[in-house]
Amino acid sequence: MTELERKQDRAPVPSEWTYASAPEARDIVTLQDRYGHYVGGEWLEARETYTTISPATEEPLAEVGQATPEEVQAAVDAARDAYANGWSDVSPSERAKYLFRIARILQERSREFAVLESLNGGKPIKESRDVDLPLSAAHFFYYAGWADKLEYAFPNRKPRPVGVAGQIIPWNFPLLMLAWKIAPALTAGNTVVLKPAETTPLSALLFCDVLRQAELPPGVVNIVTGDGRTGAEIVKSEGVDKVAFTGSTDVGKAIQRELAGTGKKLTLELGGKAANIIFDDAALDQAVEGIINGIYFNQGHVCCAGSRLLVQESIYEPVVEKLKRRLTTLRVGDPLDKNTDVGAINSKQQLDKIQELVASGAEEGAEIYQPPCRLPEQGYWFAPTVFTNVAQSYRIAQEEIFGPVLSILTFRTPDEAVEKANNTPYGLSAGVWTEKGSRILWMAERLRAGVVWANTYNRFDPSSPFGGYKESGFGREGGRHGLEPYLDLT
Ligand code: NDP
Numbered sequence: 001m002t003e004l005e006r007k008q009d010r011a012p013v014p015s016e017w018t019y020a021s022a023p024e025a026r027d028i029v030t031l032q033d034r035y036g037h038y039v040g041g042e043w044l045e046a047r048e049t050y051t052t053i054s055p056a057t058e059e060p061l062a063e064v065g066q067a068t069p070e071e072v073q074a075a076v077d078a079a080r081d082a083y084a085n086g087w088s089d090v091s092p093s094e095r096a097k098y099l100f101r102i103a104r105i106l107q108e109r110s111r112e113f114a115v116l117e118s119l120n121g122g123k124p125i126k127e128s129r130d131v132d133l134p135l136s137a138a139h140f141f142y143y144a145g146w147a148d149k150l151e152y153a154f155p156n157r158k159p160r161p162v163g164v165a166g167q168i169i170p171w172n173f174p175l176l177m178l179a180w181k182i183a184p185a186l187t188a189g190n191t192v193v194l195k196p197a198e199t200t201p202l203s204a205l206l207f208c209d210v211l212r213q214a215e216l217p218p219g220v221v222n223i224v225t226g227d228g229r230t231g232a233e234i235v236k237s238e239g240v241d242k243v244a245f246t247g248s249t250d251v252g253k254a255i256q257r258e259l260a261g262t263g264k265k266l267t268l269e270l271g272g273k274a275a276n277i278i279f280d281d282a283a284l285d286q287a288v289e290g291i292i293n294g295i296y297f298n299q300g301h302v303c304c305a306g307s308r309l310l311v312q313e314s315i316y317e318p319v320v321e322k323l324k325r326r327l328t329t330l331r332v333g334d335p336l337d338k339n340t341d342v343g344a345i346n347s348k349q350q351l352d353k354i355q356e357l358v359a360s361g362a363e364e365g366a367e368i369y370q371p372p373c374r375l376p377e378q379g380y381w382f383a384p385t386v387f388t389n390v391a392q393s394y395r396i397a398q399e400e401i402f403g404p405v406l407s408i409l410t411f412r413t414p415d416e417a418v419e420k421a422n423n424t425p426y427g428l429s430a431g432v433w434t435e436k437g438s439r440i441l442w443m444a445e446r447l448r449a450g451v452v453w454a455n456t457y458n459r460f461d462p463s464s465p466f467g468g469y470k471e472s473g474f475g476r477e478g479g480r481h482g483l484e485p486y487l488d489l490t
Contacts, residue, residue: 049065136175228251299345309406354382421449450469450476
C-alpha cells in the first residue's frame with residue numbers, strides 16, 4: 001500500500017451524510033378503497049376484509065379481502081374450468097404471446113409497480129425500481145421463450161401440464177415471487193390460484209389489471225387475498241394438483257404433512273442462514289460491498305441473505321473496521337426516497353421477531369454494533385446491526401432473523417470454513433470471496449447450498465435455477481429446472 005493509499009484508507013468518514021431528499025412521486029399509483037378477489041377474470045366482492053398498511057408510516061392504504069373457504073373454492077373452480085375448457089389446448093406459441101405481453105406491460109408500468117411495492121412493503125424505491133421490477137419482467141420474458149420448446153427441453157419425454165397450481169408467496173418480494181410462480185406455470189400450460197402475503201397484497205392486485213390488459217383468458221390466473229387460513233384452504237383444496245410455496249420452514253413443513261399421500265406435486269422454497277465467506281486473498285473493498293449487499297439489501301428480508309459472515313482470521317480486524325465504516329454511510333428511512341438504502345421493516349410482527357433475536361444475541365454474549373442513525377418515529381424500523389464475538393451455538397448464528405442483522409464468525413482454514421458454513425439446518429445459498437478460481441470451485445463442491453455466489457452476492461437471473469437443500473426446501477425455480485414442477489413428464 002502506498003503512503004497516499006494508507007492515508008485515504010484511514011481518512012475519517014463523516015458519521016452523517018446530508019442528502020437533499022429525493023422523493024419518488026406517489027401519484028402514479030391510484031389505490032381503490034376496497035379490493036375483492038380476482039376470480040374467473042372478474043372482481044368478486046369480498047365477504048370479509050382487513051386493512052393493508054404502509055409499514056413505513058402505519059398509514060392505512062386499502063381494504064383487502066380475507067378469502068373464505070367458499071371464495072377460495074370459487075377461485076379453484078374457475079382455474080379448473082379455464083384449464084379444462086381451453087387453456088390446456090392453447091398452442092404453445094399462443095401461450096408465449098400472453099407471457100410476452102405481460103412482460104412488456106410490466107415494463108411499461110414499472111414505475112407504478114415500483115412505487116406501489118415500496119409503499120405497501122417498505123422496501124427502498126431504488127431496489128423495487130432496479131431489482132424487483134426488471135427481474136419480474138425478465139421472468140415473464142424468459143419463460144415466454146420456453147413455451148414452444150418444451151419438447152426439446154426434455155428430450156424423449158412427453159411434457160404435459162399438471163393442471164391447477166396453488167401458489168402461496170411471501171411478503172419480501174411480492175411481485176417478483178408472483179412472477180417466479182406464475183410465469184413457469186403458465187408457460188407449461190397450467191392455470192393458477194395465487195395468494196399473496198397478508199401484509200403485501202397490493203402489487204398482486206394491480207397485476208390483475210395487467211392480466212386484463214394482456215387479454216389473458218378468464219380463469220387462467222386467479223388471485224385471492226387473505227392470511228394463512230386462506231393459504232391453508234388452497235393447499236387442502238381437492239381441485240389443486242400442485243402446490244408451490246415460498247415462506248417459513250415451519251409453514252412449509254405443515255404443508256408437506258398436509259399433502260403427504262395425496263399425490264399432489266409440491267415445491268417448497270423455505271428459509272436460509274447463508275454463510276458469506278471471505279478469504280484473506282479477497283479484494284477487501286469489493287468483499288465489504290458484497291457483505292453489505294448480502295445482508296442489508298431489502299432490510300435483510302431475503303431468504304438467501306448472507307446473514308453469517310465467515311472471515312478468515314488473519315483479515316478479521318480490517319474487514320470489521322471497513323464494514324463498520326461502510327455501515328455509517330447507509331441511509332435508513334423513507335422507502336420512497338431515492339437516496340434510501342435501508343427501508344422499513346415489513347410488519348410489526350417481523351420487527352418483534354428481529355428485536356427478540358437481537359436481544360438474545362446480546363444476552364448470549366455477542367457484541368453489538370449499530371451505526372449512529374436516526375430512525376423515523378412512526379412505522380417499523382430497525383438499524384443495520386452487526387454482531388461480533390459470536391459463537392456458532394448462539395441463536396443469532398443458528399436461526400433465520402430475516403432482518404438487517406449480521407453475525408460475524410471467523411475461520412482459519414478452508415476446511416474449517418466449509419464445516420462452519422454447513423453447520424446449519426438450512427442450505428439455500430452461500431458466498432465465497434477469493435481471488436483463486438480453483439478455491440472457488442473447491443468450496444462450491446463442498447458447500448451444501450443450492451446457490452453459491454463467487455465474488456458477488458444476491459445476483460439473480462431468470463435462467464439460473466434457485467432452491468435449497470435440507471430445511472431450505474426442495475424443487476427449483478428459474479431456468480429449465482423451474483419448468484419441471486409444472487409438468488408431468490412421461
Ligand atoms: P409464512 O411462512 O407464515 O408466510 C408465507 C406465506 O404463507 C404467506 O402468504 C402466508 O400468509 C402463508 N401462510 C401462512 N400460514 C399458512 C398455512 N398454514 N398454510 C398455507 N399458507 C400459509 O411466513 P411469515 O410471514 O410468518 O414470516 C415468518 C418467518 O418466515 C420470517 O421471519 C422468516 O424467517 C421466514 N420467511 C421466509 C421467507 C422466504 O423467502 N424463505 C419469506 C417469508 C418469511 P400470511 O401472509 O397471511 O402469513
